[in-house]
Amino acid sequence: MARPKLLIAASGTGGHLFPALAVAKALPDYDIHWLGVPDRLETQLVPGIYPLHQVPLQGFQGRNPIAQLRPLGQLLGAIQKTRTLIRQEGIQGVFTTGGYIAAPGILAARSLGCPTLLHESNALPGKVTRALAPWCSQVAVGMAEAVQHLDKKTGRTIAVTGTPVRPEFLGPQALDLAIPEDSPLIVVMGGSQGAVALNQKVREAIPHWLETGAWVVHLTGTNDPDAHSLSHPHYVVLPFYDNMAGLLQRADLAISRAGASALTELTLTGTPGLLIPYPYAAENHQRHNGDVLVKAGAAEMISQGDLTGDRLQKLILDWLGNPTKLKAMAHQARSLAVPDSTEQLATLVRQLIPPTHPN
Numbered sequence: 478m479a480r481p482k483l484l485i486a487a488s489g490t491g492g493h494l495f496p497a498l499a500v501a502k503a504l505p506d507y508d509i510h511w512l513g514v515p516d517r518l519e520t521q522l523v524p525g526i527y528p529l530h531q532v533p534l535q536g537f538q539g540r541n542p543i544a545q546l547r548p549l550g551q552l553l554g555a556i557q558k559t560r561t562l563i564r565q566e567g568i569q570g571v572f573t574t575g576g577y578i579a580a581p582g583i584l585a586a587r588s589l590g591c592p593t594l595l596h597e598s599n600a601l602p603g604k605v606t607r608a609l610a611p612w613c614s615q616v617a618v619g620m621a622e623a624v625q626h627l628d629k630k631t632g633r634t635i636a637v638t639g640t641p642v643r644p645e646f647l648g649p650q651a652l653d654l655a656i657p658e659d660s661p662l663i664v665v666m667g668g669s670q671g672a673v674a675l676n677q678k679v680r681e682a683i684p685h686w687l688e689t690g691a692w693v694v695h696l697t698g699t700n701d702p703d704a705h706s707l708s709h710p711h712y713v714v715l716p717f718y719d720n721m722a723g724l725l726q727r728a729d730l731a732i733s734r735a736g737a738s739a740l741t742e743l744t745l746t747g748t749p750g751l752l753i754p755y756p757y758a759a760e761n762h763q764r765h766n767g768d769v770l771v772k773a774g775a776a777e778m779i780s781q782g783d784l785t786g787d788r789l790q791k792l793i794l795d796w797l798g799n800p801t802k803l804k805a806m807a808h809q810a811r812s813l814a815v816p817d818s819t820e821q822l823a824t825l826v827r828q829l830i831p832p833t834h835p836n
């Protein structure tokens with residue numbers, strides 16, 4: 478049986494790349510090529526596993542038509558390059574997790590009659606997803622709340638699959654940090670790129686938590702100039718940490734941005750979350766994501782503008798003193814989990830691009 482050839486278009490952030498990598502791993506019998514952009518996270522995560530093809534691409538910003546000419550030119554160039562790639566490599570279909578890179582992937586595939594699968598992880602689908610969903614063979618979403626924004630546009634059934642995570646989240650993981658088993662553990666995390674503004678507010682509160690005997694693991698991202706301004710034996714500061722599954726499984730609670738992948742992970746690990754959505758995210762989509770967990774009783778949410786060190790400090794101390802509340806939140810978080818999301822999407826890929834039998 479010939480190995481089917483799949484192009485995965487996923488770029489930029491962990492929120493786009495980790496779900497795509499999880500699906501790719503579930504398709505070991507496929508020849509996978511990757512479409513990305515120079516200088517983004519995919520250049521660290523993809524080479525050595527899949528051939529990475531890069532097209533320069535940036536988003537359309539502002540309303541000035543002259544300023545749009547450059548991104549428009551780049552998009553047309555990227556579509557042309559992707560068409561050439563599809564033809565030269567004999568690609569049979571495209572899977573994308575949305576964002577700008579989805580545009581050349583979907584449009585080039587569609588122009589050549591190849592099937593496309595688009596997965597959108599956010600509760601409020603991004604602009605590219607809303608614009609291009611009608612051109613896709615199948616659209617899947619991470620959260621049911623996204624369906625209302627897409628089903629009328631596509632006129633087709635939208636699959637609600639949850640969002641794939643790294644496979645480690647699906648089983649218990651040991652934590653390679655020396656944190657005593659009976660100490661409360663608070664995890665602070667931004668998105669895959671960190672969150673400097675959030676870090677500043679949290680640092681005001683951390684000493685109060687440490688005084689009670691709690692431990693804090695703070696994932697600061699790589700851009701925080703004050704990352705090491707605080708030190709304490711129970712305070713672990715890391716720019717980025719890979720074993721998120723082990724960390725969130727062990728944590729009593731997490732203070733987090735509200736990116737779709739982070740929230741999906743909190744549901745799988747049953748970790749109560751205090752969510753502070755990134756206020757400049759496109760169309761405030763992180764707030765929509767956070768609403769889903771808040772409505773279910775799995776998390777609480779505070780706007781960055783309303784967050785003070787003092788308020789944060791008191792709120793978390795109150796949570797730590799209320800194990801019944803934390804247990805209930807953990808239970809509600811788990812009730813939202815979709816552990817077979819990766820398999821569901823891999824199945825959709827297999828349906829759209831089935832292994833071909835030699836004649």
Ligand SMILES: CC(=O)N[C@H]1[C@@H](OP(=O)(O)OP(=O)(O)OC[C@H]2O[C@@H](n3ccc(=O)[nH]c3=O)[C@H](O)[C@@H]2O)O[C@H](CO)[C@@H](O)[C@@H]1O
Pocket residue numbers: 490491492493495598599666667668669670696716717718719721735736737738739740742755758759762763766
């Ligand atoms: C700022 C912004 O617009 N971010 C968006 C971006 O994802 P972004 O990558 O910012 O955020 P997500 O929460 O979706 O993903 C973060 C990922 O990074 C991982 N992580 C983080 C820190 C760390 O030290 N180690 C680690 O592995 C998390 O476990 C998670 O898997 O795309 C997502 C999917 O469209 C959106 O929902 C987010 O709103």
